[in-house]
Amino acid sequence: METNIRADRGAVTMTIDSLASSRPSRSGSALRTMVRIWPLFPALAVLVFLFALPLALMLPESFVVNGEPTVAIYTGILGDAYYWSVIGRSLRLSLLATLLCLCLGYPVAYYLVRLVKPGRKRIVYMVVIAPLFTSAVIRAMAWLMLLGRRGMINEALLNAGLIDAPLRMLYTDGAVIIGLVYIMIPFMVLSVAAVLENVDRTLEEAARDLGASPLGAFWRVTFPLTLPGVLAGSFLVFALCLSSYVTPALLGGGRNKVMAQLIFEQFMRLFNWPLGAGISCVLLVVTLFVIWGYNRALARSIGGTRGGLA
Amino acid sequence: MTATPATTRSGLRGWVGNEGIGVLAIRTFALAVLAILLAPLIVLVAASFSASDYVSFPPRGLSLKWYAKFFTDPAFVNSLILSLEIAAAASVIATVLGFPAAYILVRMQFPGRRLAWTLLLSPLLVPQIILGVALLQVFTILGMATTFAVLLLAHVVSVMPYVIRTVGASLQLVDRSVEEAAADLGATRIEVMALVVAPMIRSGLIAGALFAFIMSWVNVEISIFLGVTGGYTLPVVLFNFIEYSITTVVVVAASVAIYVALALVLVVDRILGIDSAAKM
Amino acid sequence: MADTIVSIEGVRKSFQRIVAVDGVSLTVGRGEFVSLLGPSGCGKTTLLRMLAGFEAPDEGRIAIDGADVVSVPPHLRPVNMVFQSYALFPHLTVFDNLAFGLRRKRVPSAEVSRSVNGFLALVGLEDYALRFPSQLSGGQQQRVALARVLVNKPKVLLLDEPLAALDLKLRKRMQLELKQLQREVGISFVFVTHDQDEALALSDKVAVMNGGRLLQYDTCREIYDRPRTEFVANFLGEANILSARLVERGAPTLLEISGRRIAVSDAGEAHGALSQSVLLALRPEDVSVAGSAQEGVNALPAAVTDKMFLGNSCDLFLRTDDGVAVLSRGLDRDAFDRIAVGDRVEMSWKPTSGRIVAP
Numbered sequence: 001m002e003t004n005i006r007a008d009r010g011a012v013t014m015t016i017d018s019l020a021s022s023r024p025s026r027s028g029s030a031l032r033t034m035v036r037i038w039p040l041f042p043a044l045a046v047l048v049f050l051f052a053l054p055l056a057l058m059l060p061e062s063f064v065v066n067g068e069p070t071v072a073i074y075t076g077i078l079g080d081a082y083y084w085s086v087i088g089r090s091l092r093l094s095l096l097a098t099l100l101c102l103c104l105g106y107p108v109a110y111y112l113v114r115l116v117k118p119g120r121k122r123i124v125y126m127v128v129i130a131p132l133f134t135s136a137v138i139r140a141m142a143w144l145m146l147l148g149r150r151g152m153i154n155e156a157l158l159n160a161g162l163i164d165a166p167l168r169m170l171y172t173d174g175a176v177i178i179g180l181v182y183i184m185i186p187f188m189v190l191s192v193a194a195v196l197e198n199v200d201r202t203l204e205e206a207a208r209d210l211g212a213s214p215l216g217a218f219w220r221v222t223f224p225l226t227l228p229g230v231l232a233g234s235f236l237v238f239a240l241c242l243s244s245y246v247t248p249a250l251l252g253g254g255r256n257k258v259m260a261q262l263i264f265e266q267f268m269r270l271f272n273w274p275l276g277a278g279i280s281c282v283l284l285v286v287t288l289f290v291i292w293g294y295n296r297a298l299a300r301s302i303g304g305t306r307g308g309l310a
Numbered sequence: 311m312t313a314t315p316a317t318t319r320s321g322l323r324g325w326v327g328n329e330g331i332g333v334l335a336i337r338t339f340a341l342a343v344l345a346i347l348l349a350p351l352i353v354l355v356a357a358s359f360s361a362s363d364y365v366s367f368p369p370r371g372l373s374l375k376w377y378a379k380f381f382t383d384p385a386f387v388n389s390l391i392l393s394l395e396i397a398a399a400a401s402v403i404a405t406v407l408g409f410p411a412a413y414i415l416v417r418m419q420f421p422g423r424r425l426a427w428t429l430l431l432s433p434l435l436v437p438q439i440i441l442g443v444a445l446l447q448v449f450t451i452l453g454m455a456t457t458f459a460v461l462l463l464a465h466v467v468s469v470m471p472y473v474i475r476t477v478g479a480s481l482q483l484v485d486r487s488v489e490e491a492a493a494d495l496g497a498t499r500i501e502v503m504a505l506v507v508a509p510m511i512r513s514g515l516i517a518g519a520l521f522a523f524i525m526s527w528v529n530v531e532i533s534i535f536l537g538v539t540g541g542y543t544l545p546v547v548l549f550n551f552i553e554y555s556i557t558t559v560v561v562v563a564a565s566v567a568i569y570v571a572l573a574l575v576l577v578v579d580r581i582l583g584i585d586s587a588a589k590m
Numbered sequence: 591m592a593d594t595i596v597s598i599e600g601v602r603k604s605f606q607r608i609v610a611v612d613g614v615s616l617t618v619g620r621g622e623f624v625s626l627l628g629p630s631g632c633g634k635t636t637l638l639r640m641l642a643g644f645e646a647p648d649e650g651r652i653a654i655d656g657a658d659v660v661s662v663p664p665h666l667r668p669v670n671m672v673f674q675s676y677a678l679f680p681h682l683t684v685f686d687n688l689a690f691g692l693r694r695k696r697v698p699s700a701e702v703s704r705s706v707n708g709f710l711a712l713v714g715l716e717d718y719a720l721r722f723p724s725q726l727s728g729g730q731q732q733r734v735a736l737a738r739v740l741v742n743k744p745k746v747l748l749l750d751e752p753l754a755a756l757d758l759k760l761r762k763r764m765q766l767e768l769k770q771l772q773r774e775v776g777i778s779f780v781f782v783t784h785d786q787d788e789a790l791a792l793s794d795k796v797a798v799m800n801g802g803r804l805l806q807y808d809t810c811r812e813i814y815d816r817p818r819t820e821f822v823a824n825f826l827g828e829a830n831i832l833s834a835r836l837v838e839r840g841a842p843t844l845l846e847i848s849g850r851r852i853a854v855s856d857a858g859e860a861h862g863a864l865s866q867s868v869l870l871a872l873r874p875e876d877v878s879v880a881g882s883a884q885e886g887v888n889a890l891p892a893a894v895t896d897k898m899f900l901g902n903s904c905d906l907f908l909r910t911d912d913g914v915a916v917l918s919r920g921l922d923r924d925a926f927d928r929i930a931v932g933d934r935v936e937m938s939w940k941p942t943s944g945r946i947v948a949p
Contacts, residue, residue: 033420039410039503040426043470046407047429050467054444055436057451104343111340115333125584126575127344131351133571135528135545138564141552142350145357145365145561152353185347190588197589214332243437246530250552260439267443268535280440291435490644491677493664495691495742505690509681 062278073278083262087282090258093173093248094241097180101237102230104181105188109229112189113196128186136183140250143179144170147251171253179247184240188233195229196222228297235294239287259283351568358558358565365556380562386547390566393527393544396458400465401473401523407466408473408522409515413503415474416481417489434471438531441468446535456536461543464532469525473518480514481507517582524574593620595778596641596746601650603636610636611647612802618746618778623769625781625789627826628799634782637799638748641780642671655745665694670739671748674755676731678723684710684734685719691742709737712771729760736768740775749781753788765791786826790814798822814873816856819948823871830872830916831947832890836864842941845870848911852888853941869947874919876943879906879935889938892916894931899923908937 062073077083112124131139146152147169154166169175199222207217245260252258257265259279266276361371380386415427433441445464454460484507492506493499508515533543542550544567551560578587596618603611611633618624626634639645640652643664652660659667670691679687688706697705710716713733723731732752739747753761753768769792772779783789789796790810797807798821806818810826817823820831834845834852842853845868852870880889895915896907904926906918918937921929929935 037414037418037420040414043407043411043430043474044426046463046467046470047433050445050463051433051436051441052429054448055440058444058447061447107336108340108343111336115337115340122579122584124344125588126579127348129578129584129588130571130575131347133524133528133574134351134568135530135548137530137545137549137552138354138567139350141548141556141560141564142354144552144556145353146350182347182350185343194589214330243439245439246549250549260437263439263443264534267446273447276443280443283437284440287437288435485675485677487673487675487677488679490642490664491671491673491738492679492690493644494642494667494669494671495738496665496694497690498665498694501694506679510679512681 097241098238100181101184101188105185108189109192136246175251176248179251180241184237191233192229195226199225231297239290355565358561376558376562379559388541389544389547397523397526400526401519403466404470404473404522405519408470412474412477431471442532442535461536465526469522472521476518480511595620597653599651601647614804623779623794625793625796627789632799633802638782643667668745670744672735672752674751676735688738709741713737746778832870834870836868854944855941871945871947874917876939877918878920887938889936892937894933
């Protein structure tokens, strides 16, 4: 599963909380500080040696060709229409998947928070979360079975006499989008639901009382208040789509690729590691940029709730 | 609001409530989406009971023979065991390392604290596939064979942030004076952590460990680069198979993974409550 | 008390740029009950936490039983603390909460049981040994918190507003229990509170703090009778503050308020220079209202602006010709009934009642 960035919400709130509760401690020498914080070091060591260091070794490789420092890799990538088309395709698919996720996920979040009977809430949460506990491979595989040339959807349509020849659904952009949306909906639902849980439902009643129609009350009161969740969910889903490998690889076929597939290909099949590192760099920059937007959205939602209470 | 005659309204109340057609539409739509979330997995599991090698739904003839094949094929069984072992070990190690780290980060002030936070959570920000290739490369450069230990360490890196995040969040909720009381009563720092903090944030620790287990269990993007001598994890094996073709025994393997996932959902619900887990 | 158990000398502590404790010195005698009294943010809790070892002073010395403890971590100090939130261990039974400290000292388990049971009996909770804190009432939790620290026989017990979470009735009862408990165990208590009544009810001595400074440290009686500053006069009990001009220093010291001579028999370190303005503090119960001035009593004309019958006291709200509001509580009920709002009266007080206070 690819829940990487969701984490960051925790990081942001956590920093803010711990700043608020922070108490400066007694001043001491650097050595004394080191002794005091030693329980941090084993975890930090793992992170340094198995995360920071590998990345620090790999990414600069894209700036060296035949031992000479150069940006040739990047001029190569950015000067080649092929790479642009892959980057463009990655962004396009991710954007479409994100929008679809929002359209499908928001009503589910609303249903989950506002409409479902208290006793059934747990079951709905289970249905939303359970798919997250299975690998993307398995979820893509289910769609392979459904969308294939002789897959279940084609069989059903043929049997019903609605079509004469099997539809070509697999190995298209459409299939990739379906696969991505399917994987990402839970993230969108959980992001929106988390914010919606904190929106006072009497606000909607007050709007109704003041003469708003049900839809008007939702659209003018509840929806604007859930925007932080919508934004956070959208950035999260977008970033996860952008860096996903399994779904495009299995449902998109080999011909039209996304960035993650290029990286895999360069490292595992073509063994052009500098180029692979270069594409990784591009993907990383784009992803971090999206995450930056996600953090901004979250920070605003935290500030927003505070402002609302004050 | 749609005006509904009182009689109709009471009859439909369970569905329509007092709000009328708009709410009914949302309900129907949401239930449809939820159905779509479940349907592919149900179809997959149903197809695993098929008697024929060729995947079909509804299954042609019911049979458990492909399950028998799965559980007697060492390649599948080994990958299943490897996946479970890696997930369990990574979760334990990540918790053992992550809990003290989270404790220090939440409770103490020191220069570089923010940097340490960022570093410890940053594996969540970097696309998994990039982490995967970076690890592949560093191990290759070092000439290390991708042994069990190497794969395990890679998983520890990618799942430890979940432990730190979850444990950190529950530490925020602990009244700091309880720890001070323990120190005041003569407990050393290790004793405070082991005798007071750990029991108080027990559910946070369990949640962190469970998340770590799940994240390791579903991982493909890192495992795919680090095939262990003698096998791959289950998701990677499945990935390699279905790039060629999907046979019923592969569907059985996927179904077994789904059973594990369901068991995990029930464990999470039992221990943490699924809705509070969703908010973590 | 000659025998000193805690000695604090010139302690300063600041957080970032905020000075929390500013040059405080005080000593606590063996067996004394001392309250640190002040409004929230006055530095009393920080001072207490420095005694416990949770904060280190930026400057100054803290000695407990003669030994400097500034560099001693909390778990090695011979003091224990009762927290405002009680800080009971939620995952341990009452018995295990009490045993926690003894077990850290590796006390043999037979002795742990004996001590714990003894202290459970002392606070009347012997039947609750196997309960968890969440299964106890607020008052019971309070007793567990007390017993948990007392069982360790600390040299000094530190209490951080331990009664603040209780309702009024229970608080009164716990005050009494606390006082009795202290007498029984004979340990010095340092008690932080913002509640003046609580401080008066419990303490041998009170240290009044504001803005990080120690304003006055004395017995309750001394502080009530001879407040040194306007703040102390107002914070411990109620006070009328009148602005006056210092006319003559001596016995008695003479002041002037709206042309009248006012005598103050004990001016203390009479603050202010001759013919400069000073502040006169009067306790409401010392202010009486009479038809005409008597000999040897200070008097000022005033108008009655309001009256309030409170059962155990009769409050008259007065306004002097200078427009200063004065509260009088020195009236009996019959005299109270004869006075109507709007009446012109002479308010009066004895020269021994007034105090000159620093602003």
